[in-house]
Amino acid sequence: MKDIKDVTKLSRRTRPSPPSAHDVARLAGVSQAAVSRAFTPGASIAKATRERVMIAADELNYRPNLLARSLIRGVSDLVGIVIGNTRNPFFFVALEQLSARLSRAGKHILVFTAEGGENADVQVEDLLRYRVDALLLMSANISEELAKRCRRDDIPLIFFNRRPRWDLDFASVTGANANGSAQIAHHLLEQGYRRPAYLGGPLDSPTNNERYDAFVGVLRGEGMDEPPRVNGHFERAPAMEAARTLLRLDPRPDAIFCASDFLAIATIEVARYEFGLDIGRDIGIVGFDDIAEASWRSFDLTSYSQPVVPMIEAVMNLVSGGDDQDMAAQIIVDGSLQKRGSTRRG
Amino acid sequence: MKDIKDVTKLSRRTRPSPPSAHDVARLAGVSQAAVSRAFTPGASIAKATRERVMIAADELNYRPNLLARSLIRGVSDLVGIVIGNTRNPFFFVALEQLSARLSRAGKHILVFTAEGGENADVQVEDLLRYRVDALLLMSANISEELAKRCRRDDIPLIFFNRRPRWDLDFASVTGANANGSAQIAHHLLEQGYRRPAYLGGPLDSPTNNERYDAFVGVLRGEGMDEPPRVNGHFERAPAMEAARTLLRLDPRPDAIFCASDFLAIATIEVARYEFGLDIGRDIGIVGFDDIAEASWRSFDLTSYSQPVVPMIEAVMNLVSGGDDQDMAAQIIVDGSLQKRGSTRRG
DNA sequence: GTGAAAGCGCTAACAT
DNA sequence: ATGTTAGCGCTTTCAC
Numbered sequence: 001m002k003d004i005k006d007v008t009k010l011s012r013r014t015r016p017s018p019p020s021a022h023d024v025a026r027l028a029g030v031s032q033a034a035v036s037r038a039f040t041p042g043a044s045i046a047k048a049t050r051e052r053v054m055i056a057a058d059e060l061n062y063r064p065n066l067l068a069r070s071l072i073r074g075v076s077d078l079v080g081i082v083i084g085n086t087r088n089p090f091f092f093v094a095l096e097q098l099s100a101r102l103s104r105a106g107k108h109i110l111v112f113t114a115e116g117g118e119n120a121d122v123q124v125e126d127l128l129r130y131r132v133d134a135l136l137l138m139s140a141n142i143s144e145e146l147a148k149r150c151r152r153d154d155i156p157l158i159f160f161n162r163r164p165r166w167d168l169d170f171a172s173v174t175g176a177n178a179n180g181s182a183q184i185a186h187h188l189l190e191q192g193y194r195r196p197a198y199l200g201g202p203l204d205s206p207t208n209n210e211r212y213d214a215f216v217g218v219l220r221g222e223g224m225d226e227p228p229r230v231n232g233h234f235e236r237a238p239a240m241e242a243a244r245t246l247l248r249l250d251p252r253p254d255a256i257f258c259a260s261d262f263l264a265i266a267t268i269e270v271a272r273y274e275f276g277l278d279i280g281r282d283i284g285i286v287g288f289d290d291i292a293e294a295s296w297r298s299f300d301l302t303s304y305s306q307p308v309v310p311m312i313e314a315v316m317n318l319v320s321g322g323d324d325q326d327m328a329a330q331i332i333v334d335g336s337l338q339k340r341g342s343t344r345r346g
Numbered sequence: 347m348k349d350i351k352d353v354t355k356l357s358r359r360t361r362p363s364p365p366s367a368h369d370v371a372r373l374a375g376v377s378q379a380a381v382s383r384a385f386t387p388g389a390s391i392a393k394a395t396r397e398r399v400m401i402a403a404d405e406l407n408y409r410p411n412l413l414a415r416s417l418i419r420g421v422s423d424l425v426g427i428v429i430g431n432t433r434n435p436f437f438f439v440a441l442e443q444l445s446a447r448l449s450r451a452g453k454h455i456l457v458f459t460a461e462g463g464e465n466a467d468v469q470v471e472d473l474l475r476y477r478v479d480a481l482l483l484m485s486a487n488i489s490e491e492l493a494k495r496c497r498r499d500d501i502p503l504i505f506f507n508r509r510p511r512w513d514l515d516f517a518s519v520t521g522a523n524a525n526g527s528a529q530i531a532h533h534l535l536e537q538g539y540r541r542p543a544y545l546g547g548p549l550d551s552p553t554n555n556e557r558y559d560a561f562v563g564v565l566r567g568e569g570m571d572e573p574p575r576v577n578g579h580f581e582r583a584p585a586m587e588a589a590r591t592l593l594r595l596d597p598r599p600d601a602i603f604c605a606s607d608f609l610a611i612a613t614i615e616v617a618r619y620e621f622g623l624d625i626g627r628d629i630g631i632v633g634f635d636d637i638a639e640a641s642w643r644s645f646d647l648t649s650y651s652q653p654v655v656p657m658i659e660a661v662m663n664l665v666s667g668g669d670d671q672d673m674a675a676q677i678i679v680d681g682s683l684q685k686r687g688s689t690r691r692g
Numbered sequence: 693g694t695g696a697a698a699g700c701g702c703t704a705a706c707a708t
Numbered sequence: 709a710t711g712t713t714a715g716c717g718c719t720t721t722c723a724c
Binding site: 022065070071 | 700701702703704
């Protein structure tokens with residue numbers, strides 16, 4: 001920046017520019033287009049030519065520049081992902097699956113993480129500049145205005161494990177929040193719990209609200225009152241505080257439905273170590289997601305599963321579905337209730 | 347693909363092409379170059395012109411195409427990351443930090459996950475095609491050959507939390523494996539444990555071996571024998587099996603140093619729930635990383651911390667250090683021993 | 693300060 | 709099957 005009197009044409013980089021298709025073409029004695037074809041799977045090129053190209057390419061350590069290809073094709077093969085809650089293991093598993101599936105489809109992931117709850121507009125704007133083929137929001141928020149701009153630009157916006165907060169028809173892939181929560185309510189009642197409480201995430205989280213509403217729906221159907229409820233963040237410290245609040249109630253709830261396993265685990269620890277409660281017998285605790293930790297002996301947590309593989313499969317369909325794909329599909333993937341020790345009274 | 351008789355110039359995409367700088371220029375009544383300048387921070391452009399451009403850009407919902415910019419500049423502002431072990435929360439914390447720091451530096455993350463232990467060559471090859479500015483391997487392996495090609499292409503390869511398996515001088519950022527493990531050994535001895543064992547990762551993991559060697563070094567210095575040792579994977583199920591093997595030994599070890607917290611937590615559960623041992627009193631257990639879970643009440647695990655923030659800071663220096671940066675720097679970031687209940691005898 | 697023009701590395705017509 | 713040509717959307721000289 002200070003001295004641009006550099007002699008080379010690359011004033012800012014001392015790094016040598018990598019070999020281009022032209023270099024390979026010259027070395028192989030073919031046209032540059034032939035090099036392009038050699039690297040394009042279905043292209044019409046003679047075996048012998050391709051071979052010569054490949055040898056030359058190998059010698060030069062040539063790799064086609066995907067940036068240039070994307071520029072021409074108008075498609076980047078890049079999928080943008082914004083992860084809102086990196087503390088929840090559920091999202092790692094999802095990211096891993098997605099990475100595997102996308103790379104098989106020749107697509108790549110441009111990832112961002114956004115601090116919990118914060119608006120990810122800035123990150124998303126950045127992503128859009130890369131002309132991503134699709135944008136996946138994992139538990140992250142963007143403004144309604146930006147969402148509308150994506151719609152206007154025809155950039156598929158996919159909500160994962162969360163629906164948009166506004167009433168627009170964007171695609172979403174979620175677990176069976178309503179069904180799962182209803183099953184959980186029934187299970188708690190069957191096990192003889194009579195004073196269930198709810199420990200949830202933010203009140204403006206649609207996922208949270210869907211779970212709560214279905215839960216309450218069942219209780220109401222059984223003639224019960226609305227359960228005590230504490231809402232807050234999807235994070236650990238606030239969750240522990242919320243658990244304390246619930247456990248100090250008089251009469252104390254005899255069961256707590258937590259809106260995610262991550263919250264439920266925090267609740268188990270508070271109940272067990274701070275209140276000396278016997279999990280299952282003294283208090284039933286249920287989570288949602290069925291993350292790996294739920295089945296660990298330390299927690300043995302009853303949970304409604306969100307099957308990552310089918311959920312990712314649904315995402316894949318949306319991403320590579322092409323133009324005639326319904327970009328407003330609301331996909332709900334069923335899970336199943338995993339009954340474990342945390343809701344066993346006997 | 348079936349019918350290319352499309353009238354438009356875009357035969358494969360029905361998605362309308364986004365507005366280009368040209369479109370904006372026409373609307374604003376300026377040259378296309380002016381548009382470019384309007385979006386380039388330090389460029390020489392009149393305030394009034396920039397404003398007119400911005401208004402037009404806004405109207406069209408224009409965003410500069412970073413792909414095109416990268417093509418010209420020969421630098422993509424993309425950093426490739428391969429995560430080898432997605433089950434270990436340590437890497438997610440690192441990813442989150444990195445994402446935050448990089449996006450402040452105007453760079454973006456192209457991420458891949460590689461199944462544990464597998465060779466990530468394929469993923470890396472892909473990454474290179476995007477002309478990434480640097481490549482970060484988080485606990486992932488690539489072949490020596492590919493590493494050499496990166497060197498040849500002048501693509502900075504950075505090993506995070508692991509050194510290369512071969513004797514080449516690539517940059518690495520690691521925790522204080524030797525120092526930390528030595529501290530752990532001393533701590534165990536101080537606490538009165540006399541028959542420590544080692545539960546480690548793969549034998550070809552340099553990280554694993556550094557930790558083991560330093561651990562044994564201290565024990566030897568105290569005149570003790572080489573401890574019983576089981577090596578395997580950095581995963582849960584094999585770790586549990588390894589823990590069983592160690593705990594069935596006669597005489598049973600009275601302490602186990604696990605090469606990571608993730609392994610240590612699995613070991614705690616086996617010891618507590620399968621062998622009925624009182625953690626701390628009957629058996630001391632130590633981990634490495636000091637992940638968030640280590641301080642959970644359920645585990646209360648003594649661990650040597652790997653401070654993510656300084657480690658990421660070191661990575662940032664390597665990534666944006668530019669050309670005169672030492673691309674073979676071996677950076678070791680000190681942590682500190684967090685003594686907790688899992689090694690408290692009394 | 694601004695526009696015209698060249699070209700980054702590649703793909704996709706269009707010829708042959 | 710292959711080469712030639714024309715750009716993709718932008719940045720960057722180079723004149724003015």
